[in-house]
Amino acid sequence: LYCLSYHVSAVPGDVYNNSFIMGLTSVPAYYWLYKYGDKLGRKKCLLNLYILTMCSLVVAWCDARGTALFRTITVQLLAFVTARSCMLAIASLMYLYTSELYPSSARSGLVGLSSMIARAGAILSSYVLVLDTYDPSLVYIICLVAAALCFVLIARLPDTTGIQLPQTFTECDSLFKGRDSVVVEDLSRIA
Numbered sequence: 001l002y003c004l005s006y007h008v009s010a011v012p013g014d015v016y017n018n019s020f021i022m023g024l025t026s027v028p029a030y031y032w033l034y035k036y037g038d039k040l041g042r043k044k045c046l047l048n049l050y051i052l053t054m055c056s057l058v059v060a061w062c063d064a065r066g067t068a069l070f071r072t073i074t075v076q077l078l079a080f081v082t083a084r085s086c087m088l089a090i091a092s093l094m095y096l097y098t099s100e101l102y103p104s105s106a107r108s109g110l111v112g113l114s115s116m117i118a119r120a121g122a123i124l125s126s127y128v129l130v131l132d133t134y135d136p137s138l139v140y141i142i143c144l145v146a147a148a149l150c151f152v153l154i155a156r157l158p159d160t161t162g163i164q165l166p167q168t169f170t171e172c173d174s175l176f177k178g179r180d181s182v183v184v185e186d187l188s189r190i191a
Helices: 001-012 016-026 026-040 042-065 075-103 107-133 138-155 169-177
Strands: none
Touching: 016 026, 016 075, 026 042, 026 075, 026 169, 042 075, 075 107, 107 138
């Protein structure tokens, strides 16, 4: 997310207008997440968002390499905005998803550890942008590889939608093995 946020100057057009457009991308990203986050499930949402991100990054990478197929400003900006919108939704959904994976006894510490690792990624993203001086397509390749790696790792995790949160590490283990998970029937009756 930070690589794409910092790399807004590489998109053709005025950097101020592009920054404004990038700011507006949060509205549809969060609306989509609100509308479909519970309907599709956390895991399906994340996987679909990563697929869309990777497709958008491939289009942006082709543009950075100078492929004539994608040389219009509209396509370039649309690919960049789509990738950034998806990354915003992914970042928001990951905080929810990771907190549902951990048992209650260790949830706050492990979510804090996840957040610390995300901050380390944010720090590294400023160094990745230095690679733009050597080859403009390297930023997109690194983001594409990171998105593909996250896709593969998330595909191995269980879906937590409608399942009672684990309270102990034993329950967490059974959630990962796909057995003895308690499904919450109707959440509206609880409230």
